[in-house]
Amino acid sequence: MYDALKARYTFGCPARGETSVPLSSFRRLERLPGASHPVVYRVAFECPCGEEHPGLVGDDDLDWAPLGLGAGTFLNLMTDRLERVDAELGAAAARRIGEGEWPWSFFCYPECRPRPVFPSSFFLLAAAGRADGIGLAVRCPACGSVSVNVVSHAHVDLPFHNDGAVGVIEHVFATDALRTIEEFRAELHSASFDARRLLL
Numbered sequence: 205m206y207d208a209l210k211a212r213y214t215f216g217c218p219a220r221g222e223t224s225v226p227l228s229s230f231r232r233l234e235r236l237p238g239a240s241h242p243v244v245y246r247v248a249f250e251c252p253c254g255e256e257h258p259g260l261v262g263d264d265d266l267d268w269a270p271l272g273l274g275a276g277t278f279l280n281l282m283t284d285r286l287e288r289v290d291a292e293l294g295a296a297a298a299r300r301i302g303e304g305e306w307p308w309s310f311f312c313y314p315e316c317r318p319r320p321v322f323p324s325s326f327f328l329l330a331a332a333g334r335a336d337g338i339g340l341a342v343r344c345p346a347c348g349s350v351s352v353n354v355v356s357h358a359h360v361d362l363p364f365h366n367d368g369a370v371g372v373i374e375h376v377f378a379t380d381a382l383r384t385i386e387e388f389r390a391e392l393h394s395a396s397f398d399a400r401r402l403l404l
């Protein structure tokens with residue numbers, strides 16, 4: 205499913221049979237009700253064939269596989285503490301997190317501060333204005349509010365690659381705002397962005 209060497213996910217494609225894409229090619233992530241071990245997300249991704257296709261991803265593939273961490277790992281974002289770690293597989297990632305480095309981060313606009321995050325908190329992604337820019341709608345794991353950042357592809361695709369500064373839409377979104385990718389693209393085009401530093 206996730207290939208750590210290529211940092212890509214493998215999905216089925218009606219035209220090619222099989223295709224692989226980085227996380228930044230995901231367009232929508234939606235948690236499926238019910239399943240909790242693992243939690244499963246229905247995703248829509250932009251395929252190299254030019255079409256958008258659906259796929260399913262477990263939270264282990266979404267949040268842990270890119271770090272080389274297996275099942276049985278738990279990182280508590282509320283306390284910023286690593287509570288249980290697969291010692292062998294993810295030793296390097298665990299050490300970096302222990303030293304205060306975060307694999308992914310975003311700027312929470314309502315809280316006015318950067319926050320650590322995992323990809324399962326991303327729910328909409330779309331190409332954004334600037335070159336190499338990707339618009340990212342995130343549900344904050346700490347306060348539950350929605351923020352929109354514009355980041356680089358590497359910021360999304362490569363764990364521990366955090367942009368020094370990100371674009372932030374200065375708007376407090378209702379929790380049920382940005383329901384569709386079309387709404388999100390319209391917001392990205394009409395909104396103004398402010399640059400915020402992303403030092404945790």
Ligand SMILES: [Zn+2]
Pocket residue numbers: 217218219220223251252253254255257
């Ligand atoms: Zn395709």
Ligand SMILES: [Zn+2]
Pocket residue numbers: 312314315319344345346347348349
């Ligand atoms: Zn927040």
